[in-house]
Amino acid sequence: MRIGVAGIGAVGAEVARSLDRGDVPECGLSGIAARTAKKAAALNENLRHPVPVRDFADLAEASDCVIEALPPALFGDLAEPVLRAGKHLIVLSASQLLGRDDLISLADETGGRILVASGAMLGLDALNAANVGKIHTVKIVTRKPIDGLVKAPFVARSGIDLTALREPMQVIAGSVTEVAREFPANVNVAAAISLAGLGPDRTHMEVWADPSLTRNTHSVEVTSDSSDFTMSIQGRPSAENPATGIITARSVIALLRRFHSTLQVGT
Ligand SMILES: NC(=O)C1=CN([C@@H]2O[C@H](COP(=O)(O)OP(=O)(O)OC[C@H]3O[C@@H](n4cnc5c(N)ncnc54)[C@H](O)[C@@H]3O)[C@@H](O)[C@H]2O)C=CC1
Numbered sequence: 544m545r546i547g548v549a550g551i552g553a554v555g556a557e558v559a560r561s562l563d564r565g566d567v568p569e570c571g572l573s574g575i576a577a578r579t580a581k582k583a584a585a586l587n588e589n590l591r592h593p594v595p596v597r598d599f600a601d602l603a604e605a606s607d608c609v610i611e612a613l614p615p616a617l618f619g620d621l622a623e624p625v626l627r628a629g630k631h632l633i634v635l636s637a638s639q640l641l642g643r644d645d646l647i648s649l650a651d652e653t654g655g656r657i658l659v660a661s662g663a664m665l666g667l668d669a670l671n672a673a674n675v676g677k678i679h680t681v682k683i684v685t686r687k688p689i690d691g692l693v694k695a696p697f698v699a700r701s702g703i704d705l706t707a708l709r710e711p712m713q714v715i716a717g718s719v720t721e722v723a724r725e726f727p728a729n730v731n732v733a734a735a736i737s738l739a740g741l742g743p744d745r746t747h748m749e750v751w752a753d754p755s756l757t758r759n760t761h762s763v764e765v766t767s768d769s770s771d772f773t774m775s776i777q778g779r780p781s782a783e784n785p786a787t788g789i790i791t792a793r794s795v796i797a798l799l800r801r802f803h804s805t806l807q808v809g810t
Pocket residue numbers: 549550551552553554555576577578579582611612613614615617634635636637660661662663664727728729731732735783784786787788791
C-alpha cells in the first residue's frame with residue numbers, strides 16, 4: 544500500500560519516520576506534503592529512503608492512502624482531492640470533519656474512505672459497540688498543561704493569561720460543536736468520540752487548563768443500555784508540539800497494521 548503523509552509536524556514526521564523504518568512492512572511512503580521545501584528536506588535527510596515532496600493533488604494521485612496531519616484549517620484542501628480520487632483518507636484533524644457530510648457523500652460517490660484514527664483517544668471500540676444499542680449520555684473532560692492551550696484562538700482572543708494560573712481553570716464547557724469552534728486543535732479526540740457515539744451536538748465537553756499537569760488528560764463517561772463506562776488517558780506530550788500526545792502518531796501506525804493483519808483484536 545502506498546502511503547502519503549500530508550503535514551510533517553509532530554504527528555506526520557513521526558509517522559513518516561516510522562513507515563521509513565519499516566514498522567508496517569506492507570506499506571511504503573509515496574511522498575510527503577510540507578509547508579516549506581526546507582522542512583521537507585530536513586525530514587528527507589533523516590529517512591533511509593527519501594521520498595518526493597508533493598502538493599496535495601499529486602499526493603492523492605500517487606497514494607492509495609493519505610494521512611492528514613495538517614493544521615486544522617488545511618483539512619478540506621487535502622480531503623477533497625484525496626476523496627475525489629477515490630482514495631483512503633486517514634484523518635487526524637477530526638474536529639474538521641464535524642458538519643462535513645459533503646465529504647462523506649463525495650467518498651460514497653467515488654469509493655473513497657474516511658478513517659478517523661483513534662489518535663490520542665481510547666475506547667472508541669466500546670463506544671462503537673454501545674452505539675449498536677442506545678447510548679444515553681457521553682461527557683468528555685479534557686485537561687491540559689498550560690503549554691498545550693496558550694496558542695488556542697479562544698485564549699488569545701479573550702486575553703486570558705494562562706501562564707499566570709496557579710490552580711486548574713475551566714476554560715470552556717459546552718457541546719463538542721460549540722467547543723470545536725474555539726479549540727480546533729484540542730477537540731479532535733472529542734470529535735472522534737462524538738462521531739462514534741451521540742454526535743457533536745449531544746456530546747458534552749469541558750476543557751481545563753491545569754498548571755500542575757505535565758500530560759494531556761482526557762476522561763470520558765458513557766451511559767448506555769448495554770453498559771456504563773469511564774475511560775481516562777494521560778498522554779505524554781510530544782516534544783515537537785505540546786498540544787499533541789506521542790501516542791497519536793502510534794495510533795496511525797497501529798491502524799495501518801490492522802489493514803494487513805490476519806489476527807485482529809478489538810472491534
Ligand atoms: N485525533 C487526535 O487525537 C489528534 C489530532 N491532532 C491533530 O492532528 C493535526 C496534526 O497535529 P500535529 O502534527 O501536532 O500538528 P503540527 O502543527 O505539529 O504539524 C502540522 C504540520 O503541517 C505543516 N503545514 C502547514 N501548512 C502546510 C501546507 N500548506 N502543506 C503541507 N504542510 C503544511 C506545518 O508546517 C506542520 O509541520 C492537527 O490538526 C492536530 O490538531 C493532534 C493530536 C491528537
